[in-house]
Amino acid sequence: MKYDFDRIISRSGRYSIKWDMMKRRDGKPVGPEVFPYSVADMEFPAAPEIQQELRKRIDFGNLGYYSPRDPLFSAFAGWTERRHGWKPDQEWMTLVPGVVPALYTAVRAFTKPGEGVIVQPPVYQPFYHAITGNRRRPETVELKKGRTSGGTPCGTLSYTMDFEAIEAAAQKPDVTMLLLCSPHNPVGRVWNREELARLASICDRNNVLVVSDEIHCDLLFGESRHIPFGTLNSETRGKWVVATAPSKTFNLAGAVTAVTVIADENLRSLFAARSALDSGEFVNLFGMTAFEAAYRLGEPWLEELLRYLEQNRVLVRDFFARNLPEIPFSPLEGTYLMWFDLSPLGMTGEEQDRFLTDEAEFFLNDGRKFGNGGGGFERLNIACPRAVLEQGLERFYKAVRKAGLA
Numbered sequence: 001m002k003y004d005f006d007r008i009i010s011r012s013g014r015y016s017i018k019w020d021m022m023k024r025r026d027g028k029p030v031g032p033e034v035f036p037y038s039v040a041d042m043e044f045p046a047a048p049e050i051q052q053e054l055r056k057r058i059d060f061g062n063l064g065y066y067s068p069r070d071p072l073f074s075a076f077a078g079w080t081e082r083r084h085g086w087k088p089d090q091e092w093m094t095l096v097p098g099v100v101p102a103l104y105t106a107v108r109a110f111t112k113p114g115e116g117v118i119v120q121p122p123v124y125q126p127f128y129h130a131i132t133g134n135r136r137r138p139e140t141v142e143l144k145k146g147r148t149s150g151g152t153p154c155g156t157l158s159y160t161m162d163f164e165a166i167e168a169a170a171q172k173p174d175v176t177m178l179l180l181c182s183p184h185n186p187v188g189r190v191w192n193r194e195e196l197a198r199l200a201s202i203c204d205r206n207n208v209l210v211v212s213d214e215i216h217c218d219l220l221f222g223e224s225r226h227i228p229f230g231t232l233n234s235e236t237r238g239k240w241v242v243a244t245a246p247s248k249t250f251n252l253a254g255a256v257t258a259v260t261v262i263a264d265e266n267l268r269s270l271f272a273a274r275s276a277l278d279s280g281e282f283v284n285l286f287g288m289t290a291f292e293a294a295y296r297l298g299e300p301w302l303e304e305l306l307r308y309l310e311q312n313r314v315l316v317r318d319f320f321a322r323n324l325p326e327i328p329f330s331p332l333e334g335t336y337l338m339w340f341d342l343s344p345l346g347m348t349g350e351e352q353d354r355f356l357t358d359e360a361e362f363f364l365n366d367g368r369k370f371g372n373g374g375g376g377f378e379r380l381n382i383a384c385p386r387a388v389l390e391q392g393l394e395r396f397y398k399a400v401r402k403a404g405l406a
Ligand SMILES: Cc1ncc(COP(=O)(O)O)c(C=O)c1O
Pocket: 040, 097, 098, 099, 100, 101, 124, 181, 185, 213, 215, 216, 245, 247, 253, 258
């Protein structure tokens, strides 16, 4: 291994959102050995190649106005072509200060107050904020949850889209947009071509614009392949919005730089005009530097990261299979966020919350925050050194035994 993913770093006291959120409900301090497994960033430093480019910027010293759009866009186009077989035209791209800001802008640019926007919960919470914060109406179509018997004693969960319900929602005259999470946070699905094509046709037939958040698209396991929504041209007739960023792939969320891809000229100019009003024409110089470095130089680091995360994924799966086979979880096809159902342990939501923070000191994301279908569930971020993951799982299991829950 060229890169060290085993090194343990505490981010306590450095304004990390994930670490600062880690508080016991009874007010007692959390021990220094306790790590959080919540917010979707990684516990690994950025690739040395990216750090090096940032250092060069600092060494150059002049931090005035810069706008190196073409090199950024060509780096991104090269990346998506190599990794996902899609080479979007550079003309179609706009830089934005994040995928979430892009969702907000898209809602404002393409829908009117009061209109309905389809979301498929359980889903990443800011999808709701982008809709309700702009005084639009979430039209919720819950994912369908099934059970499969996987290769482990655990009953694994399988999530699919509810196409009939999506069609019924899309037919409502005031429903004009669908926010797609592809791959899906938190259930870890990587939607296949057939599913996406079916979704695209439903939306096209009903004049519903799909805005596809593809921020997790490089974090894939096993046979999973990401299908960029922009490749579904026969179903969409070129009308779609894709938003993505290197921030999940390369742990650059703090660099706040993302890209939207919009092929349709009319949609693109509406988006650009709205984006200029929302967030101005410029993005952060360090963000741009990190963006380009990631997409040009980051591939060897990502390959090793994916191998490391795959082993973490297996570790968690085997842990549940061995110790708590009654806990169903969603097999991770993509993202580094594992989704599992603690309701077989028989706690109320309040009890579960208190048990995890106070007894187990296992800091996860409460599934209820992801909307319908999230009750009883927890989301576990596995992007951390393996020893840290082992430690958290052990602490959790010990607390489960001590409380006589299993
Ligand atoms: C699906 C999804 N979209 C967007 C984001 C955040 O995007 P950004 O930091 O670029 O606004 C996240 C972060 O967890 C996410 O999971």
